[in-house]
Amino acid sequence: GAGVSQSPSNKVTEKGKDVELRCDPISGHTALYWYRQSLGQGLEFLIYFQGNSAPDKSGLPSDRFSAERTGGSVSTLTIQRTQQEDSAVYLCASSLMGESNQPQHFGDGTRLSIL
Amino acid sequence: AQTVTQSQPEMSVQEAETVTLSCTYDTSENNYYLFWYKQPPSRQMILVIRQEAYKQQNATENRFSVNFQKAAKSFSLKISDSQLGDTAMYFCAFVLSGTYKYIFGTGTRLKVLA
Numbered sequence: 001g002a003g004v005s006q007s008p009s010n011k012v013t014e015k016g017k018d019v020e021l022r023c024d025p026i027s028g029h030t031a032l033y034w035y036r037q038s039l040g041q042g043l044e045f046l047i048y049f050q051g052n053s054a055p056d057k058s059g060l061p062s063d064r065f066s067a068e069r070t071g072g073s074v075s076t077l078t079i080q081r082t083q084q085e086d087s088a089v090y091l092c093a094s095s096l097m098g099e100s101n102q103p104q105h106f107g108d109g110t111r112l113s114i115l
Numbered sequence: 116a117q118t119v120t121q122s123q124p125e126m127s128v129q130e131a132e133t134v135t136l137s138c139t140y141d142t143s144e145n146n147y148y149l150f151w152y153k154q155p156p157s158r159q160m161i162l163v164i165r166q167e168a169y170k171q172q173n174a175t176e177n178r179f180s181v182n183f184q185k186a187a188k189s190f191s192l193k194i195s196d197s198q199l200g201d202t203a204m205y206f207c208a209f210v211l212s213g214t215y216k217y218i219f220g221t222g223t224r225l226k227v228l229a
Binding site: 100 | 119148161162216219220222
């Protein structure tokens, strides 16, 4: 597609439920990133994929968070047993390669609200 | 560890005026990249401008320019002839050369007034 696509745009769910967030990167981009943006905060790095591999999962806040990427393209971020503190906007970005000189292109994000 | 600080949580400017957003960073490394991203209410982060640390010349992109002071570790964004469409959150970001992990500041909310 023309840009990074994320779905759903908004998600409201009850505490304790599992949620899946989807990211479809720009075609041909091998690097994919997930960030979390809480109200009034900057972007918090969660995980980085190069192809289907995740060499850096250091930002995942707990073992309730996991992510996968298949076919070097679509990625899903899964949050199990959601808590209210998981409420945030989850942003996905992709770049041609995981290199610092290549800017990251962002999607519109998924706003997750935990009741 | 690298850090990025944006000390102005909110700013406003009159349409057609000029505004400068500040950003400072801390690193002991010499090679890195700096970015300004804009996030309008639609939420999509849009790259505004990029600066390579090894370049002394300040980057310019139409009405947007930066004042990069490497010794002072300062990277401010100047918006000239402000337009209503410039209303957004602006994030400063840092990444070490050869790595991929961006470090973002907490953002400055800019409102352009008619």
